[in-house]
Every structure is written in structure tokens, then in C-alpha cells.
Amino acid sequence: MNLELKPELAASYTNLSQRARVLTETWVQENLYCPACPCDSLNPTPTGKRVVDFSCSECKETYQLKSQGHPFRDRIMDSAYEPKIEALRKGTIPNFLFLRYDIEALKVLDLFLVPRYFMSLSVIERRKPLSEYARRHGWVGSNILLGKLPIDARIPIVNGGYEVPKDFVRVSWRRFSFLREKSVRSRGWTSDVLACIRQLDQKLFLLKDVYAFEEELARLHPENKHIRPKIRQQLQVLRDNNIIEFLGNGAYRIS
Secondary structure, three states, X not given: OOOEOOHHHHOOOOOHHHHHHXXXXXXXXXXXXXXXXXXXXXXXXXXXXXXXXXXXXXXXXEEEEEXXXXXXXXXXXEEEHHHHHHHHHHXXXXXXXXXXXXXXXXXXXXXXXXXXXXXXXXXXXXXXXXXXXXXXXXXXXXXEEHHHOOHHHOEEEEEXXXXXXXXXXXXXXXXOHXXXXXXXXXXXXXXXXXXXXXXXXXXXXXXXXXXXXXXXXXXXXXOOOOHHHHHHHHHHHHHHXXXXXEXXXXXXXXX
């Protein structure tokens, strides 16, 4: 994997955002592989295709690229809200690639993947419509709430200017791929409970520790009036898929 960007590819562009887009999209096309299967390349999708930037010719996984020159925060501005929610509900939402570059050094610094099976209604936020004075007045965008995802949802591909081994990336993808078979609402619950466990920042934890997040989970899932039983259900899901281990007497361990 060559982490250098090619400035000559964007020489005809004067707009900085357009230059960055051309450089990073070309870099992905020339260097990135599919994390979900053995395919060693990704193909760009036709210009103007909503939500999707790249796809894998073998397993058909799709990817959207978000790139910028500064670290990604907990809230990332993204495309139109309604198409994103529609794709989420239909199961066609893509995987997300978050790429950070150094525009002066012309180098990729960081790249991490958030698999589509971690995307849920809990992490897509509706932005306010653009004002009547805006060129696209009334348009409604979305935010991706990275801060609400468990750290497991971020699979590093490039970290601090160094490539992460390809085998590690693909093993990380497969570890939570069981979520693909779940509904949007179900995987949202699993991800949210896992995020609560990660907030504890400890290997060993108790059921009562997770119950402490009851109010927060109730806000994320207002349609559910039985939060504690749902927490226990999701702990069982995580246990059955070897993400956590039940030690007995309400105690658990997470790797």
C-alpha cells in the first residue's frame, strides 16, 4: 500500500475541496482492498450515485468515503438525511471509510472503516433544514454520530501513517459480521449496549454496571419500555457470539 498522494492528478483543479476529493478517491481506487473478502481492489461507482462511492466486484459490498485534513470528531456531517435513512431501512447503506490526509506532505495519515452492520438509527442524526436564504433552502442533511459507536466499530486500516496488516483488518470485519443478519433496530440495540460496556473501560464488569446506562438507552430507544430485559438479551447476544464471557453471579468479561 502506497500512502503517498499524487498531486499531478488534481493539477487542473483550483478548489481545495475538489483537489482533496480527486486525490483521495484516486488513492482509494489504486491502493485499497475490500476488507470483507479476499478481493484486492475496489471499483468507483458512477458519478452522482447517491450514498455510495466504491464497490467490490466480488462480494458486492459498497463503501462511502469521507476524507478530511484534520482528525474526525464525534459528529460527522454527511449527505441528505432521507436517502440515508431509506438505505438504512432497506439494508443498502454502505460501509464508511474515514480517511485523514496531510495535504502539505501529500500523504494518507489515518484510515478507518465503520462496517455497515454497525450503522443504526441511533447514530444517524437529522440536521436542521437549510434556511430560506440558502441556495438549496429546505434541504435536510444528516450527521453520523461516531461518538455513539463502540470502539469496535472503528476498524483501522492506516494508523498514524502506517498500514495495518490486511489480515487484522479482515479478522476485525468478520468478528462482528453476525450483525448483518439482524434488523436495523436489533443491531442498533446490540451496538448501543456494547458501547455502554466499552464506556466502563474495564475488562471485568457486572450486570448492575450496565444497568447504570438504563436512562441513556431509554432515550436512544424510546419505543421500548422494558430496558433491563433488553439489556440482558443483548448481553446474551454478545456472549453467544464470543464478544463477552459470562463468569456467573452477574459478572462478565470482555476481550
